[in-house]
Amino acid sequence: MKKTAVMIYRAFCMQEISCLTDWMVGLGKLMIVCAADRNPVKTEEGFTVLPDLCYEELDLDEIDCLILPGIAEFPEVLKDRRQLDFLARFKDRSDILIAAISVSPVLLGAAGLLENRAYCGGFYQEVLEDLPFMQKANFRFEPIVEQDHIITAFGGAFREFALLVMQRFDFDLPKNTFGPLEEHWSKDKLTFTMxxxxxxxxxxxxxxxxxxxxxxxxxxxxxx
Known part of the structure; x- marks a missing residue:
């Protein structure tokens, strides 16, 4: 079984991926935590995480999934070129599932991985207006969007996100594994303005x- 890589960066959100990573590891899927360098990374919640590898050390042939957690300070992460250079390595790797939640699809957009691709996330509409590479016309007011090998999700849909990614690896979990799911995602719930x-x-x-x-x-x- 190949491994799953978790990409971490300044002020990333552990909570939004904890259901997914906990069950993946619990069911025997090995995890690699990678970052721009080997320095400790502080999470949005205040935890300090030490990555296993830096981006340049990760062998893509050893993984079949890349997880991007949400970002509290995405402009700071976005301007770090090492993040985008790393993601650019995935452009021709449709064999690797990419799962991004909350605001982290902004990194996929900046790296060119969302070009002509439907996506969603927890974005202020003004952000989508001001960042041309996000292609606002492709944004969907949905809790989760799956297109080919890329999954994007609104941060509040972390349960649905975890279940869908697990299903892609043939882990058959009951829908209530992580608690009750939201039954009705209205556009109002998925629209944010500053x-x-x-x-x-x-x-x-x-x-x-x-x-x-x-x-x-x-x-x-x-x-x-």
Whole structure:
């Protein structure tokens, strides 16, 4: 059995891939953690992870899957050319499943792996507008998108993401393995737009004023 590689980078999110990686290892699939170099990497949650290999040491013939966790600080990761150079090695490797969740498809887009390919993720719409390489017309308001050897997913669909990747390797798991699945993913749940600091400050001020001057508006919620 070939191994699975997990790509890690600054402020990556462990939570979004933990269901998948836990079960993969538990069912006997070996894992390789790789990064731009061998230095420790701090996760979004505050853990420090030591990679097994740096990107240039990874032999692609030894793996059949690459997992990209979400990214809290994607502009910092995106500007590190080593990330994109590594991903460029996968352009002609349709034999390797690539599974990217949350904002990490931005790395696939920047590396040219999403060209003319449908994808999804946890993106602000403004980000898609401002990054031409993301090809906004190909973005889908869906929790998970599977096209050929690339799987992309919204961060909240981490259970569906784990199940689909496991199925691709013939691990037959019950749908409730990771807990209840979301039954109805509306477009509203999958649409994110930025709110300016001025708007947030305005609402905080307005809310404080309402609670002080119009407490009756909040009495029902307080009693509930």
């Amino acid at each position: 709110e300016s600091e001025a708007e947030r400050n305005y609402w905080e001020t307005a809310l404080a004023m309402l609670k002080h001057e119009c407490p009756q508006f909040f009495e029902l919620s307080d009693k509930a």
